[in-house]
Amino acid sequence: MRALLCKTYGMPADLALENVASPKPAAGEVLVTVKAAGVNFPDVLMIQDKYQHRQTLPFSPGYEIAGVVKQLGPGVTGIEPGDAGVAMLRSGGFADEALVPADRFWQIPADVDFVDAAAFPLAYGTSYHALKDRGQLRPGETLLVLGAAGGVGLAAVQLGKLMGARVIACASTAEKLALCKREGADALINYREENLREAVKQLTHGQGVDVILDPVGGAYAEPAVRSMAWYGRYLVVGFTSGEISRLPMNLPLLKGCALVGVAWDTYSRRDPAGGRKNIAELIAWIRSKQLKPAVTARYSLEQARQALDDLMQRKVQGKAVIVM
Secondary structure (H helix, E strand, O other): OEEEEEOOOOOHHHOEEEEOOOOOOOOOEEEEEEEEEEEOHHHHHHHOOOOOOOOOOOEOOOOEEEEEEEEEOOOOOOOOOOOEEEEEOOOOOOEOEEEEEHHHEEEOOOOOOHHHHHHOOOHHHHHHHHHHHHOOOOOOOEEEEOOOOOHHHHHHHHHHHHOOOEEEEEEOOHHHHHHHHHOOOOEEEEOOOOOHHHHHHHHOOOOOEEEEEEOOOHHHHHHHHOOEEEEEEEEEOOOOOOOOOOOOOHHHHHHOOEEEEOOHHHHHHHOHHHHHHHHHHHHHHHHOOOOOOOEEEEEOHHHHHHHHHHHHOOOOOOEEEEEO
């Protein structure tokens, strides 16, 4: 089978596409024929040895996949060869076949497109867990999304609207904001050209926003927190800017707001029933056509290095997917 291998930590160009032996599932594992794999910022961090979950060399990047079960390892029940599903496996997805712990494989109906399926477990799972479980977003509240044109950000725009919120999308270019508008954002802020605090103040008539979803970190974190409404919830998702935010700790006191960490993958491992429930609810929205994962770029496995480089260079809006 083909596999994109990280043999030494570095850049996407350092990865090698090779033919390797098909793996054999151990106890509690399933072997999945990969049909599509999502491309995510953690993939970029892992190949540079910058992610919190370090992978042992050599490994294939690829955090999330959609595919079909080919073989069961000893002791696996409730899954059959031929079952379609999605998985979050942290690494191993950029290959023709992948080993997946059986409890990290979620079955999907046959009518769900594999490309759509590969795009939602991590980004949409993260945003849904953030807004539903951690932010407790309620209909009629105002949601501010930083980095709104990225995978997690655009998922939050779509899901925020589905959950009945007014959504303010923040991004760095007019092109990115136009995508957010097409996906349902009610208001737009170009935070490269506008003062974030002043823009929020005008859009909310001085009331501030109830929930902020931040996958970016960096310089916009503090003005965003200063733009919160009383009892607001600031959702810390990640730091794609490369800078971990530093906030004056008097701000949560003055705003009566909460700074809330979001770790969807860890949550779904520590609370498997809660993780399955969220995945099932997302699948139901996809099947009913209420939710369409925003896949804006498709690559072949041979183009996977380019896909990772495009993500690093901020050229990808929404989700990129590798199609086998």
